[in-house]
Amino acid sequence: MNDRPVRIEGGAVSHARGSVHHPLFARLYARLAIAADRAGAAEHRHELLEDLSGRVVEVGAGTGANFAHYPDTVTEVLAVEPEPYMREQATAAAARVGVEVRVVPGLDSDLPVPTGWADAAVASLVLCSVSDLDVALAEMHRVVRPGGELRFYEHVRSSDPRSARWQERLDVFWPYLFGGCHTSRDTAAAISSAGWSIDQQRDFSFGQGRGPNPVAPHTIGRAVRD
Numbered sequence: 001m002n003d004r005p006v007r008i009e010g011g012a013v014s015h016a017r018g019s020v021h022h023p024l025f026a027r028l029y030a031r032l033a034i035a036a037d038r039a040g041a042a043e044h045r046h047e048l049l050e051d052l053s054g055r056v057v058e059v060g061a062g063t064g065a066n067f068a069h070y071p072d073t074v075t076e077v078l079a080v081e082p083e084p085y086m087r088e089q090a091t092a093a094a095a096r097v098g099v100e101v102r103v104v105p106g107l108d109s110d111l112p113v114p115t116g117w118a119d120a121a122v123a124s125l126v127l128c129s130v131s132d133l134d135v136a137l138a139e140m141h142r143v144v145r146p147g148g149e150l151r152f153y154e155h156v157r158s159s160d161p162r163s164a165r166w167q168e169r170l171d172v173f174w175p176y177l178f179g180g181c182h183t184s185r186d187t188a189a190a191i192s193s194a195g196w197s198i199d200q201q202r203d204f205s206f207g208q209g210r211g212p213n214p215v216a217p218h219t220i221g222r223a224v225r226d
Contacts, residue, residue, distance in 0.1 A: 020107075025179035026085040030063050037065060040206065045069045045124065047202075048153040048220055054119030057143055059108050059136070060126030062086050064093025067101050074099050078113060080106040083179075108136040113143040120149040127154050127187050128215075129180040137194035141225060150196050150223040155215040157186045159203070167214050174214070183214040188221070196223035 037045070046069045053073035058066060061079035063086050070077060079094065079101055081087040087103055094101035106112040108130045121140040130136040140150060158164045167184035174183055192198055201221035207213055 020082040022083055022179040023085060026083050029179065030086070030089055033063055033065050036207065041065075042069070044153055044206070044218075044220060048124060048151050049074075049122070052120055052122075052149070052151065055117065056120050056122055057111060057113055057118040057140070058122040058124070059111065059140060060123065060130070061090045061103065062125070064090035064101070064103070066122065066124055067093050067097045067099070070097070070099040070101075072099065077101040078118070079103045080108075080111055080113075082107055109139060111139050111143050115142050116145040118144045118148060120144060120151060122151045124151075124153045125155065127152065127190075128156075128182050128185055129175070129178075131180065133185060133187070133190045134194060137190060137196070141195045144225045146225055148225045150191065150225065151221075152187065152191065152223070153220045154187045154218065155183070155206075156188065156203075156217050156219050157184045158217045163212075163214075163217075166212070170214050181215075188219060191221075191223050195226045197226055198223045 045066050049066060049069045049071065052071060054075055056074055056077045058077055058079045061081040064079065077099060079090055081090050081103060082105055087105060091103045094103050104112060109132065121144050123140065127133060127136065144150065158167060164184060171182050171184050175181055188198060188201060198221055201219055203217070203219045205216045206218045207216055
């Protein structure tokens with residue numbers, strides 16, 4: 001870690017700086033997440049976390065929608081969420097599940113976790129909004145032990161060139177409206193370039209609706225830390 005104070009001791013985690021503020025988007029996202037789960041995202045979360053075990057770092061835990069889907073083979077989840085409203089919601093969600101979940105502030109670029117502490121990292125609908133995708137993936141690589149996993153569930157760049165160009169144009173203003181979210185990131189390619197070997201991936205469209213939807217292309221997968 002760098003020189004900012006970080007401690008994991010006695011069941012408590014502290015971090016000097018680790019917050020972002022998107023108060024309006026955070027409340028909108030909380031409602032959208034509930035609707036998405038009812039439309040099928042809950043099944044995606046279950047697929048994402050199936051067979052996971054050991055100690056887990058969840059990066060950008062949001063409102064804690066994943067917590068109920070962690071299997072009992074997971075011994076501990078350290079859920080990092082920088083947005084105060086979402087962190088409050090996640091803390092409430094953590095109290096309702098059987099798996100031990102600790103919700104803490106922190107940034108994707110500087111996770112409050114020792115090197116190699118985790119057996120796995122989980123990134124769920126967050127890599128679209130991190131400020132630097134390569135830095136975030138490198139930081140997850142740091143905190144996961146060699147041979148550990150990255151589980152990812154993200155909306156991604158379209159495989160259709162015309163749609164991808166449309167996503168690129170939207171990204172001029174889209175992040176300012178939706179909490180830093182980008183629609184055109186090639187997340188799988190970035191994961192492969194960051195020292196992870198993808199061994200399982202399923203691409204699909206979700207939430208397409210009647211008209212074009214720039215965040216419809218999705219992927220779920222698993223990658224192993226080199």
